Amino acid sequence: MPAEPSENSELHSSRWFAPDSLRGFGHRSRLKGMGYDDEDFRGKPVVAILNTWSDLNTCHSHFPERVKEVKRGILQRGGFPVEIPVMSLGEMMMKPTTMLYRNLLAMETEEVLRCHPIDAAVLMGGCDKTVPALLMGAISANRPAIFLPAGPMLRARWKDQTLGSGSDAWKYWDERRAGNLCDESWGQIENCIARSAGTCMTMGTASTMSAIAESLGFTLPGASSVPAVIAEHSRLAVATGRRAVEMALADLRPSSFLSPTSFDNSIVTSMAIGGSTNAIVHIIAMARRAGIELTLERFDELSRTTPVLANIRPAGKFLMEDFFDSGGLPALLKELGEHIDGTRQTVNGQTLAENISAAEVIDADIIRPLDNPISATGGTFVLRGNLAPSGCVIKPTAASPRLLDHTGPAVVFDDYARLKAKLNDPASGITGDSVLILRNAGPQGGPGFPEWGMLPIPDHLLKQGVRDLVRISDARMSGTSYGACVLHIAPEAAVGGPLGLVQTGDLIQLNVAERSLNLLVDDDELARRRAAWKPRPPRYTRGYGAMFLKHVTQADVGCDFDFLHHGDETPDPDIF
Template sequence: MASNPSDESKLRSGRWFDPDSLRGFGHRSRLKGMGYDDQDYRGKPVVAILNTWSDLNTCHSHFPERVQEVKRGIWQMGGFPVEIPVMSLGEMMMKPTTMLYRNLLAMETEEALRCHPIDAAVLMGGCDKTVPAMIMGAISADLPAIFLPAGPMLKARWKDQTLGSGSDAWKYWDERRAGNLCDEAWGEIENCIARSAGTCMTMGTASTMAAIAESMGLTLPGASSVPAVISEHSRLAVATGRRAVQLAQEKLCPSDLLTPESFDNAIVTSMAIGGSTNAIVHIIAMARRAGFDLTLERFDELSRTTPVLANIRPAGKFLMEDFFDAGGLTALLKQLGEHIQGSCQTVNGSTLAENIARAEVIDPDIIRSTGDPISPTGGTFVLRGNLAPSGCIIKPTAASPRLLEHTGSAVVFDTYAELKAKLNDPDTGITPDSVLILRNAGPQGGPGFPEWGMLPIPDHLLKQGIRDLVRISDARMSGTSYGTCVLHVAPEAAVGGPLALVRNGDMIQLSIKERRLDLLVDDQELAQRRKSWSAPKPKYERGYGAMFLKHVTQADAGCDFDFLHHGEETPDPEIY
């Protein structure tokens, strides 16, 4: 029976389903055409499950099962679950990079939440860019939302070696190129390194961003550390569904939770876990969606005072399954003590301090104390200098100590294709002291800011036992990567940043102690070079790519679209 038109439901979805009108009739009748009765949805919170599953996304291959478990939790609490598929960003398969499409998924998330009769949402993601994209969209839509991380895959074994996806792929590929690994062994590693559904089992971007989401209060406590295919993850999915219904009833939105202190917690967490360098770009983008003008300076401030406590690859020894068994993120946050601002509210209705109060470290070698850290300062450093006036970053815990203070001669590659073509050419002249430069690999130049920043070592140096060089680019690198790689140089070369002016043979000075990166060429010479520089032709002239190039910001500003930053509230749709 249709309700009295003056008896409007307090639920947002009631605007669609309650009115005794032609539109209300249409909305209800279409649900009934799918087999639902009034008892299924009338007066109940409608909870959207935004599912980023795809047959080409290994990280999310268990989501068809998990979405049913989320639905079970929603039904248990008297809600009405609706699954809405959104774009799946599978890091391994999508080219040129999923970063090109992060903002597209963010837009889709925001608009899917806004245009449908939704009271709350469960955001299902995990593979790298899905986490920040969905959170960015949810922040902008500002409807009650809770994040369900995909969880890391189980750790793998090859003979007597424990394998970490990503990090060990790079390592053994270098050994194969050096002539130390046969084709048969390489094939064996390929068959076993990705052991199950779930994200990379190292502290790559996926696990880093899941930890950040939890530290910001957007997941249930402990959610970020649970491996993808164990029973605890199924129970987490059900519990997340239950909590989503309560969020709809409480009308607890991202704007009620997120504060400058929440983003400080995100930065501190990223530093303490030795997290992916990509986290900096994503945290800035999320903060600016929430209306906070977060800059690289804040990362530098907190990096100087935050110890690295997680002994996890690529910066440490262990893997995410070990981290979970050792107590997980809640235990690490408790170890951080005053470094974390525990008064921040979280999505389960408690403060962060309350959520971690009973956490316990099971293995102190995996989750260190502040008195016995992996490093006394944060996992990522911000550098500045005349080569990066707007900043760049490096992960010193994953770099070679001998290269942290280094001056060397530049070997410049204008494109990744040129790098691949010339890297092993003896005439290129790469030595152990060289500084490899890759440019035109940033947001504009890539385009899309691809993960090309872990430039390969030439074969002849690998055969000499060299496994690291100073490498500088305006690109990103995978969170599973390692080495002395300076990344996110801003402004990028494609928009005329100083990286565009470097020439072969120029001397480059890197100083981690001083947190500087400098091109040792005088200003007059650089001014002459700039006169002959011209911007490269845009890679895209139409479609989404053209929109991306027109509106994407630089690395230090989060690489979001300029028109998606926090601003005037977008109105809910009119329903006539």
């Protein structure tokens, strides 16, 4: 007897499972070959769980349990859960950088959602690049999708010190190089600094991007700050699964709630939490996937009017677990008041204002009030000048104030290998007034735009007590990093940007208050240097690396592939 047609022909998956045809027979029979029956899937929303777990992604080591919980929620609402593994981008294990592969995961996410019988998706990510990659792909595929953040790990302790992963690793490494920390203590810190599953417990890129996902409307309320291994996170996973089924039935797609104002909310959120500089690149890429031509100018406009309220490392003194206990992102968004447009719809069907209406700040030192901010203006500034005509960024709240208005002589390193080889050479002549320059570390030059921007301070300066220098590069830096680091110089040196023309001894002028960065060399001399400049041969000539180099855009426009920006709708696959 031929199979009965699906009871819900409006579902996208019904194109696979409803037809009384040879192909429909094939789709159904193969599910039955895996042990499923008609009762499991016929007429039910198919909810894909896109899982970025792997044994080499420490941030996601709890995901096997969370998948079970998401499935439980999907089943509770009458859906059919299917787990689909997608590329895992583990920040701590991948070389040269996970950023090289963000766009690959975004492409995989988009195509997985397009080519399978999927009515909605739960996107499971957290480690830095998994968040924007999953969201970029979901925005382009425009299928109902909800994001489940991995959550930050628990706070760590060493002796009487509270440790923040990332930020304290940099700090204690410098102390070890300065001769102030013995091998035994260093080993003890290594054993305890990553206390549990989950992402870095500072306001690094992972926590920043999860907060941005929530402010865009992609998560359930409060999801972005729930620690990874507490009971609330398990309940969040179940609730996310339930909501995914409801989204499938309502056909609630990203295009129905994303707007220019949504992305303004995400920028304000990033500024107010003192978020990672990486967020700028990712927000621009996501916006362009949605057809919104977001520019660096908009970041600068909102930075000038947005206070930093989250007292979280590396810009502040607390950790993400403290932030959660103090009310989390909903409390901070409510405190921001009119800085946030609360009318924007979110994945739970309510507006942002409705989602945060009952939120309250528990500790006013962790989430500051508007009249007592960490900083009166945003956590990230956009700079311009003849050294960065297309813009660059700095996180002034994480820098030494004395260096925010500084003119000093450049010490230039042509690539990271030369930096490592020559940094501690006395002949380099590096002093506390020097401006360290690293070039050929951008999207093309790295390649892949690695996190090399927090350039190390030479050993001899560390021993003198120096803990910060002006450092300038076309690289990124970890969201857990700190210091007077000017990043994302655009255009980068590898494509002929002015950074490639700097010579050791040139004076560099940085004035953060005036949002300026300039090379104090006259135009005639720069013209002579430009005439002599020659590009380096490409690092990759085949495979994914070659495609990356051919199509990746510059930092100021998101480092996405040029052919993945919003355009004509990609047709659904034909079903025969």
